[in-house]
Amino acid sequence: MFDSHLVTAHGELRAERAATARRLIALGRYTGVRMAELGNTHQDWVVDDWELVAVEVATELGIGRQRASTEMAHGRTLIERLPRLAEVFLAGDLEYGHFTAIAARTALIVDPDLLGIVDERVAAQAPGWAARSRDRVAELVDWLVLEVDPEAIRVAKQRRAERRIDVTPAGNGLADVIGTADAADAAVFDKRLDELARTVCPNDPRSHAERRADALRALSEGATRLACMCGSAECPAGTAEAPAGSIVIHVLAEQATVEGDSETPGLLPGYGAIPAEQVRQMAARARCTPVPRPPALPTEPGYRPSARLADFVRARDLTCRWYGCNAPAEVSDIDHTVPWPAGVTHPSNTKLYCRTHHLVKTFYTGWSDIQGPDGSLTLISPAGRVYQSTPDGALFFPQLAARTGLLTRAQAPPPTPTRGLAMPTRARPRAHERAYRIARERALNRARAEANPPPF
Structure with a gap:
């Protein structure tokens, strides 16, 4: 007998797909409404209106800003470009990964009539693709696009153009280093690790594989030898000398x-x-370097925090404090919660914001924040939505959440009329950039076809 639990699981999977489609479409509709309200008046700003809406979405959903922007774009695609496919998605007959493949492979189609043809055909076939891989779905969509609009085919990137090295946490003080590199460079790297691994004496307790892994640091520091771990003062391998570096x-x-x-x-x-x-x-x-304790951090006279105050704030916060953002401390600014000079340079009035959220707070009206003496932060949106944020460092080391002094909250000065002139600008507006990329890729496809006409 077919297990009822399996039937339930299948139903839940379809419901999950449909819920995903509803979420994306809701985000797409919200994006359209908000962009119309904002009037697309900041096209040249680095943090343009689309980026501002992405900040709103990410903050409300508690997700990363890049993911919010991607899902906003997916929602607009379902509404504006692939409405028939949206019906299939809403019915629970389409995997999210398959949708992203379809959206990517049809992104170069600019003629609405041709796009409508592809949308109809894909929507008719997509329910039968459930068991297929994302790559196979991409191939099937490419086949349809090639028939309808050959210039819109997404030519697969050359493998060489995809070379990369990824370093990701693996837990327990370890990390995974995975990547694809030029074959010649990889061969040199491989041999260099072997050479460094062999510079220790025979009494080193590590295996050759472990020494190769440890040689990664020696290689990064420019050392000519790997530090031996035999523990003998008479070790014939000597010491590993590395030049002073700037990596911290x-x-x-x-x-x-x-x-x-x-x-x-x-x-x-x-x-x-x-x-x-x-x-x-x-x-x-x-x-x-000892991280100073809060009582040792008084109010400072200038705008720029001292090294001691900066060390404390970065250790306490660890990441951008905007709700839902995880940008690390090293790429975040130290922001005065109440802008200086109305707000003092003090640990109870300073915290980390990544550059984008710092610019949003500085140049867009409506966002406000209140900081507590323990580093807690209350963020208030222009719509009056309230979000609470606590410093990540204090979750690992509770002493970092010690109260740093209760300040009398000063009133922030009103923005000056020319404040927007200080916002960094884009080389070209977002919409122009997208149109340029599409036109360029279509032109390359056209030139490739003209240089190699059928039969191939």
């Missing part, structure tokens, strides 16, 4: 861990916990 990483740890009196792990922001023993090994070679 920050690891947070309790003083007791560094001194060997605690096994509390350290934290490498973005990568997670670092075992205490590894922290001590790193500390032996690194410059250790």
Whole structure:
């Protein structure tokens, strides 16, 4: 007998697909309404109206700004470009991954009549593609596009153009390094790791594979040898000398861990916990800077925070404090919650904002924030929506949430009429950039076809 639980699971899958379609379409409709309200008056701004709407969406949904922008675009695609496919999606007959493939492979079609033909054909066939892979769906859509509008075919990128190196957290003080590189460069890299791994003495306790992994740091620092771990003062391999470099990483740890009196792990922001023993090994070679405690951080006279105050704010916050944003400290600005000079330079009035959210707060009216002495933040949207944010550093080290002093909240000065002139601008508006890319790719397809006419 067919299990009722399996039937339920299939029904839930269809419901999940339909819910995804409804969410995307709702975002697409909201985007259209908001863009009309804003009037597209800031096309040349780095943070243009689309980016502002993406900030609103991301903040309300608690997701990343880039994901919000992508889903807004998907919603507009379902509404404006592929309405028949939207019906299939809403019925639960289309996977989200398949939709993104279809949207990407039809993005170069600019003639509405031709797009309508492709939409009809794809919508008719898509329910039968459920069990197919995303790549196979892309191939099937390409086949339809090639028949209807050959200039709109998305030529697959050459493998060489896709080379990349990714470094992602793997937990327990480890990370995965995965990538694709030029074959000759990869061969040199491979041999160099082998060479460094062999510079230790025979008593080194690590396997050759472990030494190759450890050689990554020596290679990055420009060292000519790998530090041997045999523990002997008479080691014939000598020491690993590395020139002083400009690459800096920050690891947070309790003083007791560094001194060997605690096994509390350290934290490498973005990568997670670092075992205490590894922290001590790193500390032996690194410059250790104590993070000042709140009572030692008084009000400062100038606009730019001192190094001590900046260290504390970055350690306490770890990431951009805008609700839903996870931009790391190293790419975030230190923002005065109440703008300086009305607001003082003090840990209770400073926190991290990534550049985009910093620009939104500075140049768009309506957004406001209130900071508590423990680093907590209340963000208020132009629509009066309230979002609460707490500093990430304090989740790992509660002492970083100690109260830094209750300030009398000053009134922020009104914006000056010429404030917008200081906003960084784009080389070309977003819509023009998209039209340019589409026209260029279609022209390349046309030139390729003219140079190699059928039969191929």
